[in-house]
Amino acid sequence: MNTNHPASEPQDAVLSVRALYKSFTLHSIDGRTVPSLHGVDLDVRTGEHVALAGPSGAGKSSLLRCVHRTYLPDSGSVRLRTAAGPVELTTLGDRAMARLRGREFGYVSQFLAAPPRTGPLEVVAATARRRGLDRAEARQAAAAALHRLNLDETLWDVDCGVLSGGERQRVNLAAGTVQPPRLLLLDEPVSALDPANREAALELIDSLAGQGVAVLAVFHDMDAIRQLASRVVFVRDGRIARQGTPAQMLEAAA
Amino acid sequence: MSTTTYDTAQPSGIGALVAEADAGSPPAGILDEDAKREIRRACLAAVCVPGYQVPFGSREMPVARGWGSGGLQVTLGVIGADDTVKVIDQGDDAGVNATNLRRMIARTTGCGESADTREATVVQTRHRVPEEALTDRHVLVYQVPVPEPLRGVQKSVAECARMHAEGDYSAMWVSLYEDIVRNGMITASTGYPVLVGGRYVMATSPIPRWDVPRLHRAEQLNLFGAGREKRIYAVPPHTEVRPLTFDDVPFEVEHEPGGRCKFCGSDDVYLVNAGTEGAFACSDTEWCARVQAADADTAAHRERAPLALLPDPAARAGRRAAPLVRKTPADDAPAPARRTRTGGPEWALRVDGIGKVHGAGGASAVPGTGPEHGTAISPSTGAVVAAWDVSFDVAPGEALGLIGESGSGKSTVLRCVIGDEPATAGQVHLASVDDGASEVLALPPAVRRRLRIDSMAVVYQDPAAGLDLRVSAGGNIAERLTAAGWRGYHAIRRRAAELLDRVEVPLSRMDDPVHTFSGGMRQRVQIAKALATEPPVLLLDEPTTGLDASVAAGVLDLLRSLLSERDVAAVVVSHDFSVIEALTDRTLVMQTGRVVEQGLTDQLFHDPHHPYTQRLVAAARR
Numbered sequence: 091m092n093t094n095h096p097a098s099e100p101q102d103a104v105l106s107v108r109a110l111y112k113s114f115t116l117h118s119i120d121g122r123t124v125p126s127l128h129g130v131d132l133d134v135r136t137g138e139h140v141a142l143a144g145p146s147g148a149g150k151s152s153l154l155r156c157v158h159r160t161y162l163p164d165s166g167s168v169r170l171r172t173a174a175g176p177v178e179l180t181t182l183g184d185r186a187m188a189r190l191r192g193r194e195f196g197y198v199s200q201f202l203a204a205p206p207r208t209g210p211l212e213v214v215a216a217t218a219r220r221r222g223l224d225r226a227e228a229r230q231a232a233a234a235a236l237h238r239l240n241l242d243e244t245l246w247d248v249d250c251g252v253l254s255g256g257e258r259q260r261v262n263l264a265a266g267t268v269q270p271p272r273l274l275l276l277d278e279p280v281s282a283l284d285p286a287n288r289e290a291a292l293e294l295i296d297s298l299a300g301q302g303v304a305v306l307a308v309f310h311d312m313d314a315i316r317q318l319a320s321r322v323v324f325v326r327d328g329r330i331a332r333q334g335t336p337a338q339m340l341e342a343a344a
Numbered sequence: 345m346s347t348t349t350y351d352t353a354q355p356s357g358i359g360a361l362v363a364e365a366d367a368g369s370p371p372a373g374i375l376d377e378d379a380k381r382e383i384r385r386a387c388l389a390a391v392c393v394p395g396y397q398v399p400f401g402s403r404e405m406p407v408a409r410g411w412g413s414g415g416l417q418v419t420l421g422v423i424g425a426d427d428t429v430k431v432i433d434q435g436d437d438a439g440v441n442a443t444n445l446r447r448m449i450a451r452t453t454g455c456g457e458s459a460d461t462r463e464a465t466v467v468q469t470r471h472r473v474p475e476e477a478l479t480d481r482h483v484l485v486y487q488v489p490v491p492e493p494l495r496g497v498q499k500s501v502a503e504c505a506r507m508h509a510e511g512d513y514s515a516m517w518v519s520l521y522e523d524i525v526r527n528g529m530i531t532a533s534t535g536y537p538v539l540v541g542g543r544y545v546m547a548t549s550p551i552p553r554w555d556v557p558r559l560h561r562a563e564q565l566n567l568f569g570a571g572r573e574k575r576i577y578a579v580p581p582h583t584e585v586r587p588l589t590f591d592d593v594p595f596e597v598e599h600e601p602g603g604r605c606k607f608c609g610s611d612d613v614y615l616v617n618a619g620t621e622g623a624f625a626c627s628d629t630e631w632c633a634r635v636q637a638a639d640a641d642t643a644a645h646r647e648r649a650p651l652a653l654l655p656d657p658a659a660r661a662g663r664r665a666a667p668l669v670r671k672t673p674a675d676d677a678p679a680p681a682r683r684t685r686t687g688g689p690e691w692a693l694r695v696d697g698i699g700k701v702h703g704a705g706g707a708s709a710v711p712g713t714g715p716e717h718g719t720a721i722s723p724s725t726g727a728v729v730a731a732w733d734v735s736f737d738v739a740p741g742e743a744l745g746l747i748g749e750s751g752s753g754k755s756t757v758l759r760c761v762i763g764d765e766p767a768t769a770g771q772v773h774l775a776s777v778d779d780g781a782s783e784v785l786a787l788p789p790a791v792r793r794r795l796r797i798d799s800m801a802v803v804y805q806d807p808a809a810g811l812d813l814r815v816s817a818g819g820n821i822a823e824r825l826t827a828a829g830w831r832g833y834h835a836i837r838r839r840a841a842e843l844l845d846r847v848e849v850p851l852s853r854m855d856d857p858v859h860t861f862s863g864g865m866r867q868r869v870q871i872a873k874a875l876a877t878e879p880p881v882l883l884l885d886e887p888t889t890g891l892d893a894s895v896a897a898g899v900l901d902l903l904r905s906l907l908s909e910r911d912v913a914a915v916v917v918s919h920d921f922s923v924i925e926a927l928t929d930r931t932l933v934m935q936t937g938r939v940v941e942q943g944l945t946d947q948l949f950h951d952p953h954h955p956y957t958q959r960l961v962a963a964a965r966r
Binding site: 155160185203206208 | 739742897901904908926929930942943944946947950951953954955958959962
């Protein structure tokens with residue numbers, strides 16, 4: 091635990107981020123350093139939906155990726171409360187991290203990162219299996235999730251690579267939310283959806299909070315934030331500029 | 345071209361001198377005492393180690409090599425003046441060869457000679473064991489044409505010696521398997537392989553299958569001499585001699601249904617074709633004559649005849665067309681038990697500080713090499729430091745990637761772990777070996793080879809490195825299974841079919857030699873073979889390199905689903921980020937023989953830190 095930092099962790103926080111720094115060193119351009127996060131502190135509690143808002147390049151996605159360890163933070167602390175107790179993710183061994191990822195928290199990126207030549211049902215079922223379901227249960231859960239997002243059944247065994255952007259995004263969201271873990275990281279999960287599908291997706295995300303899932307999400311679209319978020323965190327230049335309820339924040343922005 | 349004619353009618357010159365000398369001298373032994381001592385020493389060693397081929401200093405004999413020079417030397421080595429010799433050629437005492445050999449032996453040693461097995465003490469034979477009962481008074485000496493049972497499957501003499509030393513007879517089993525697959529039965533007639541004393545596989549050359557049971561717990565001493573190959577081996581009395589045969593494919597002797605000797609009427613003897621169509625005669629002319637003269641105990645003979653081993657087509661493998669893939673658990677022959685781990689380490693494979701230096705200097709050649717020096721060539725000794733200080737471990741259900749450009753040392757690391765080349769430094773531990781306590785690299789080569797059967801399997805870039813291309817797809821899998829102790833032909837067939845089905849090789853191709861397969865199909869067979877014994881560790885060396893893109897994609901998909909459905913610990917070596925990304929959770933990046941970065945595979949791809957990794961990632965984003 092980071093004792094240097096004044097902010098203490100709330101007891102019911104699923105995720106506690108403290109003093110998180112991240113920068114990129116580009117060796118191909120004379121070792122140029124590109125800063126990304128400048129000391130982020132953030133807690134996400136059970137059943138809470140925290141929306142990250144802010145201009146492009148502010149560090150919203152980087153924050154999600156640092157939590158997921160797709161990016162390796164320079165310094166700071168990311169603590170996840172798991173079934174077995176709190177775990178520091180920034181220094182966790184690679185193997186343990188790989189195991190934790192599937193089971194204890196999920197990450198839905200903006201773009202589907204499905205293995206090539208696999209179909210939606212297989213992709214979603216694979217995630218469900220990683221989260222502890224057996225083969226038959228996993229297929230059932232996957233089918234239910236795809237139904238819920240209105241993905242046409244004729245597409246279920248079609249290579250994800252040939253799906254449209256919106257279809258891919260729904261597969262991605264179905265995979266992320268099937269058998270939901272205690273923490274979900276969502277990176278613009280509805281950006282490519284038409285209004286009807288978008289509504290179904292937002293409903294699905296909204297229902298997660300009711301199941302006790304903590305959500306940390308990036309949305310560009312203020313309507314979505316207004317509809318889903320219990321708290322809005324405004325990020326600018328790699329720092330949390332301000333935070334509050336959607337009403338407060340959107341008024342301030344306006 | 346010129347022809348020379350010799351006048352043989354009038355002995356003159358040298359011929360006359362030789363004739364004069366022969367007439368004047370007493371019968372001289374053909375072998376001097378040193379030669380006999382050499383032969384007796386070899387015979388004693390052969391008796392002490394039944395079935396083992398003892399080399400000996402073979403002499404030139406007055407018969408050509410290949411005409412019984414080995415048998416003759418053994419006979420002359422063991423016979424004494426108080427012995428009686430009998431010589432059989434093709435079961436016949438009266439043939440020119442047999443007669444000449446018998447006379448020569450008798451005249452040069454002073455022993456007695458007889459065509460009656462009951463009187464003989466030393467029987468030299470080509471092709472048969474006499475039908476008459478043999479006792480502890482008999483020494484049976486075989487003239488051996490092909491002493492090496494592995495000759496048909498392995499050309500290298502050194503490799504044959506290794507296989508015998510390690511009891512590694514899976515190649516022999518594969519040849520039996522292939523024979524049954526092709527012909528529905530074992531077709532080898534003479535030289536049927538037997539396991540002697542539970543240890544050595546021995547060729548029963550020159551006798552037919554009919555006589556093979558006569559070696560099992562025999563009363564007589566059996567000595568086998570091969571003059572050309574300079575080998576003597578033995579089956580002492582009361583030794584276990586079991587024909588190599590699958591548990592569910594019975595050993596059969598030769599038999600002609602309804603066949604009967606046209607002279608003596610026997611139907612319980614080894615018969616040969618006799619003249620007219622469909623007529624047979626006893627191969628053993630002595631026995632035939634005595635049966636006709638009513639001087640033979642035919643009741644006792646019927647007891648020893650291998651009538652229980654007559655061919656039974658109903659029991660044959662080919663006739664039982666059991667479905668190969670749909671299995672019913674009831675008729676599943678039990679597979680050998682696999683070691684199951686309890687407790688032990690978290691990892692299945694651990695590699696500590698592996699290093700390989702080609703050339704002089706060993707560890708002292710290492711300073712001055714590596715990524716920071718930009719070279720793998722030692723400035724002090726000129727040696728190539730192919731890999732140094734590489735460490736990792738892999739847990740069950742996990743896949744680890746090793747990525748780097750050609751020459752970065754990744755394949756070297758894998759080869760050192762497998763044992764394809766000796767490591768200069770470092771340690772390897774396998775959880776399946778003493779719960780990880782033993783250092784694998786320090787184990788004897790024979791033990792390490794065994795590890796590759798059931799503890800650690802490899803899939804090479806080149807299928808030819810992991811497969812015998814002359815052997816069928818099923819036979820290649822049978823090799824791994826028989827090495828692991830499987831002895832049920834049908835169980836092996838079913839397992840092979842199940843594996844080939846899993847890797848999507850059509851079962852109609854199962855019995856085709858692998859050299860008739862395409863590259864992608866070969867790679868699938870190699871993968872099936874690697875998985876045959878469900879080893880806890882699987883090493884993949886550039887498994888899709890060299891295949892064209894669509895085929896490579898298919899193999900990659902197969903590997904991905906195979907890894908996801910198993911608790912195997914996998915190491916994947918590749919220069920291709922897409923392969924590493926598709927298969928692995930964690931990755932080590934190697935450059936100039938060193939690990940320069942490691943981490944979660946997606947983190948290395950999205951947030952590479954080392955300049956080299958950044959270059960690799962940039963190159964992968966075509």
